[in-house]
Amino acid sequence: MKNSADHLFPDRPPPPIPPHGVYSRYARRYARLVTMPTNAPAAAHALKDVAASDSTLRRFLHGLPGVDAVGLEARAASLGTRSIKTTAKAYAIDLAISMVDLTTLEGADTPGKVRALGAKAVRPDPTDRSTPSTAAVCVYPDMVATAKEAVAGSSVKVASVATAFPAGRAALSVKLADVRDAVAAGADEIDMVIDRGAFLAGNYMKVYDEITAVKEACGTTARLKVIFETGELSTYDNIRRASWLGMLAGADFIKTSTGKVAVNATPANTLLMLEAVRDFRAQTGIQVGVKPAGGIRTSKDAVKFLVLVNETAGEDWLDNHWFRFGASSLLNDLLMQRQKLATGRYSGPDYVTVD
Amino acid sequence: MASVFAYAPAPESRSIVDIAPSYGLFIDGEFTDAADGKVFKTVSPSSEEVLSEIAQAGEADVDRAVKAARKAFEKWSALPGSERAKYLFRIARIIQERSRELAVLETLDNGKPIRETRDADLPLVAAHFFYYAGWADKLDHAGYGANPRPLGVAGQVIPWNFPLLMLAWKIAPALATGNTVVLKPAETTPLSALFFADICRQAGLPKGVVNILPGYGDAGAALVAHPDVNKVAFTGSTAVGKEIARTVAGTRKKVTLELGGKGANIVFDDAPIDQAVEGIVNGIFFNQGQVCCAGSRLLVQESIHDELLDSLKRRLSTLRLGDPLDKNTDIGAINSEEQLSRITSLVERGEAEGAERWSPACDLPESGYWFAPTLFTNVTQAHTVARDEIFGPVLSVLTFRTPDEAVAKANNTPYGLSAGIWTEKGSRILAVANKLRAGVVWSNTFNKFDPTSPFGGYKESGFGREGGRHGLEAYLDV
Numbered sequence: 001m002k003n004s005a006d007h008l009f010p011d012r013p014p015p016p017i018p019p020h021g022v023y024s025r026y027a028r029r030y031a032r033l034v035t036m037p038t039n040a041p042a043a044a045h046a047l048k049d050v051a052a053s054d055s056t057l058r059r060f061l062h063g064l065p066g067v068d069a070v071g072l073e074a075r076a077a078s079l080g081t082r083s084i085k086t087t088a089k090a091y092a093i094d095l096a097i098s099m100v101d102l103t104t105l106e107g108a109d110t111p112g113k114v115r116a117l118g119a120k121a122v123r124p125d126p127t128d129r130s131t132p133s134t135a136a137v138c139v140y141p142d143m144v145a146t147a148k149e150a151v152a153g154s155s156v157k158v159a160s161v162a163t164a165f166p167a168g169r170a171a172l173s174v175k176l177a178d179v180r181d182a183v184a185a186g187a188d189e190i191d192m193v194i195d196r197g198a199f200l201a202g203n204y205m206k207v208y209d210e211i212t213a214v215k216e217a218c219g220t221t222a223r224l225k226v227i228f229e230t231g232e233l234s235t236y237d238n239i240r241r242a243s244w245l246g247m248l249a250g251a252d253f254i255k256t257s258t259g260k261v262a263v264n265a266t267p268a269n270t271l272l273m274l275e276a277v278r279d280f281r282a283q284t285g286i287q288v289g290v291k292p293a294g295g296i297r298t299s300k301d302a303v304k305f306l307v308l309v310n311e312t313a314g315e316d317w318l319d320n321h322w323f324r325f326g327a328s329s330l331l332n333d334l335l336m337q338r339q340k341l342a343t344g345r346y347s348g349p350d351y352v353t354v355d
Numbered sequence: 356m357a358s359v360f361a362y363a364p365a366p367e368s369r370s371i372v373d374i375a376p377s378y379g380l381f382i383d384g385e386f387t388d389a390a391d392g393k394v395f396k397t398v399s400p401s402s403e404e405v406l407s408e409i410a411q412a413g414e415a416d417v418d419r420a421v422k423a424a425r426k427a428f429e430k431w432s433a434l435p436g437s438e439r440a441k442y443l444f445r446i447a448r449i450i451q452e453r454s455r456e457l458a459v460l461e462t463l464d465n466g467k468p469i470r471e472t473r474d475a476d477l478p479l480v481a482a483h484f485f486y487y488a489g490w491a492d493k494l495d496h497a498g499y500g501a502n503p504r505p506l507g508v509a510g511q512v513i514p515w516n517f518p519l520l521m522l523a524w525k526i527a528p529a530l531a532t533g534n535t536v537v538l539k540p541a542e543t544t545p546l547s548a549l550f551f552a553d554i555c556r557q558a559g560l561p562k563g564v565v566n567i568l569p570g571y572g573d574a575g576a577a578l579v580a581h582p583d584v585n586k587v588a589f590t591g592s593t594a595v596g597k598e599i600a601r602t603v604a605g606t607r608k609k610v611t612l613e614l615g616g617k618g619a620n621i622v623f624d625d626a627p628i629d630q631a632v633e634g635i636v637n638g639i640f641f642n643q644g645q646v647c648c649a650g651s652r653l654l655v656q657e658s659i660h661d662e663l664l665d666s667l668k669r670r671l672s673t674l675r676l677g678d679p680l681d682k683n684t685d686i687g688a689i690n691s692e693e694q695l696s697r698i699t700s701l702v703e704r705g706e707a708e709g710a711e712r713w714s715p716a717c718d719l720p721e722s723g724y725w726f727a728p729t730l731f732t733n734v735t736q737a738h739t740v741a742r743d744e745i746f747g748p749v750l751s752v753l754t755f756r757t758p759d760e761a762v763a764k765a766n767n768t769p770y771g772l773s774a775g776i777w778t779e780k781g782s783r784i785l786a787v788a789n790k791l792r793a794g795v796v797w798s799n800t801f802n803k804f805d806p807t808s809p810f811g812g813y814k815e816s817g818f819g820r821e822g823g824r825h826g827l828e829a830y831l832d833v
Contacts, residue, residue, distance in 0.1 A: 083683055
């Protein structure tokens, strides 16, 4: 399953699954709501039953610990002051390049544009073959076939947004058809959007059912990324609830945003989602990835996000199987910084490819 | 933390600060030797390197400094407030301009991480001068009647944990209200005060308004006892505070004392857990726990004890201890050998009394004074580590069952400086805060300081308030 980052960690064993029960409070609190015995071998079973009905799901999500906005933002800001230099910086830049989901999601996308993007993803810096490939290219469903051709033979995945991206305002049947189309065309990953309207109306079960239906449509081949559009959920409590809702419903990745609204990925909302995947694994043994998307444009920003990953979820997530950047312009800045580290000089935008 | 993502060393350059091989006492606008010629050395606690040789003030020097301050008082106090404000604003701006230099200096002399001196100490120091500069011409409106008068010469003795910040807390309100100052910094951290003396000269402050006397306890005692001192301000240990109270008893000297603490950080079961963990860490490991208002007693509701402790231990494992000048260091050095041995002996006592000791895996540097972040669990109110101020990176974890029990345990201490409340329930914050006998109560945060907010203690944590409008009263004849 791992791809282009493998050369960074040649002999890395698969991440260990920690003993469950670190967050056993949830298990205790919801034991009365579910039928599993409290000493269930894996809390995942208990958590599955959390979605047994609208009311159990609601009580679970509303029973998650609150988020203090000031404290969360202060922690994210303080991790942003880490000073990553020399060897650590070189490692972080290569890792970040290997984590990019190189994205084009425009009405004006053409096969030519998508081919150019695919070529760039496979070989981001044609002048330096030691540069890792990006993790994936991310396109609309009708461009999946073109993208697959463009990255054929490489480790680069093809991710496709689906489910009436970015608004998600369509009938479920339409959304599922959208997903099936993309999967049939060969998409390795599906980036779905949740129904924010249903979430904000408190209709969590509808959101849950939709995610499980999409997950089913993804089959066993495509990994599912669930986009919350955190800018529209607006409160950190909502983002934490959405994160748990997505993970309970079977998300392989939780993703901040579409990149199409005013507020996209921020250090604080990404930190919060990293806490959620960390706690979810502690309780269920299931590891879920995180993808901040939109608004990350500079290497400096990307390195800050990697520091968040390192000091929150931990090094098990420092791998493009578990962490991604949804970005387009970020890659060129990473490449320029990489050239600077190698040569000691800043090059300039004419020394990286425009795509 | 051995990690695939190991941060390379990122030390702040010390070339920005130029430490002279020796410094004198700062009396009447000039650096001079001590009358008896005595000197002492100041060392960097992280490396035990001798930084400089400092003139050591004695009784004769104290007398000389008080006389200089007395002489300067007449003109200084007669200046219009707006004129005094100009000097204070100028000092504040110079501090901002020289903040990187002062941050590196403070880190070298004190041992605390550059992250703290750069992001906490220095911004607060400048803010304090700016804040009291603003008061200087508005004293009529401070609530102490028309034209409130200064006291005269203030004798001030400050500790080593926040050398420059404590200086700011003392000097800024004193000058704004028209007093003149003789200040004795701690013997382990005299350098930033001497750099401040240079800033006073740079700002053109009239001679004698600020006098700095590095020295030991005997100089502090002489200053406090000097008959021509009108005001005594002290921050430090409760034992010395009691001594000072005895010395000034029966005189007309006005006194403020800011002494020790054993702050309770109360975490209810509906707290925002991740932020509470950050707050606990910030409460006790900020400045290696060498903070009088540290949240050194964690009172956690029994129903979330295990979960919170797991989270806390995981978080402590990510703390980075080492070179204080490295920008990624979270935990620096203990200020002195003496303090290190005090912490060590109290921790040994905690273990001997049966409390369970835990520290994350953490390599201590070979030279310098270091102590790993430490947790004690299974602690009761009867344990020494729950009662005595340790003044180090040591947290005692106690549990409670109900809000009433939390309040009773939090208040069950001779101290009363700070407390913290963690809950998402606003009504509980208000109800509990009203019952806590502590001068500062933080809710859903800890160790947050602001010049506009008064700070001070109940009971053996001292009396008088520093900061805010309340802080003016200590320097006015009201």
